[in-house]
């Protein structure tokens with residue numbers, strides 16, 4: 001017998017403030033999709049970009065209202081809950097990992113380090129970036145690079161240059177083992193990992 005799963009496509013993902021996520025049930029459509037026909041590449045992209053949008057919107061709002069230093073603390077407290085809340089909305093585990101993590105819990109595994117190296121190559125050679133899909137028996141993993149823009153350098157750039165003294169002090173106090181500095185624009189800062197369970 002073929003397996004079917006219900007994919008609920010939440011069209012009206014609605015976010016209020018930093019912590020609250022609300023599904024707009026009125027706009028939720030359900031459709032039945034055959035498991036092997038699921039386009040994990042497309043879904044992974046959608047989930048990673050939606051999560052990026054939520055993090056980015058909250059981050060930029062905090063920088064604008066309260067400054068970079070307060071935004072460091074915001075990231076420290078909210079990066080995980082916000083990412084996790086998106087995991088709940090999408091029923092897939094969404095995580096950011098890096099070869100040079102700020103938070104040691106975001107250290108990439110040896111396999112993920114290889115993927116990061118490969119994405120760095122692709123971007124350095126100006127080739128088209130395609131997600132990596134790992135199809136296992138029970139789950140599917142999706143990987144896609146997270147690249148920097150100039151905004152990121154306020155917290156991931158070079159100390160006393162883009163990264164000002166106060167923000168750098170706060171970062172050091174919160175993350176004594178921080179490795180996530182010294183980046184330039186358009187560099188691979190890490191990767192998205194979206195884990196889909198095939199049940």
Ligand code: HEC
Pocket residue numbers: 056059063068069071072073075076079080096097098100101102103104106146147148149151152153154155156180189190191
């Ligand atoms: C206001 C400061 C700030 C800005 C701006 C900022 N970040 Fe971060 N970033 C942090 C902090 C703090 C953490 C650690 C969060 C945690 O504890 O989970 C972090 C963590 C990360 C991580 C998870 C891996 C790790 O190192 O722990 C990635 C990936 C990342 N940032 C990418 C970016 C990108 C890309 C941008 C720009 C689009 C950006 N950040 C802008 C402060 C910032």
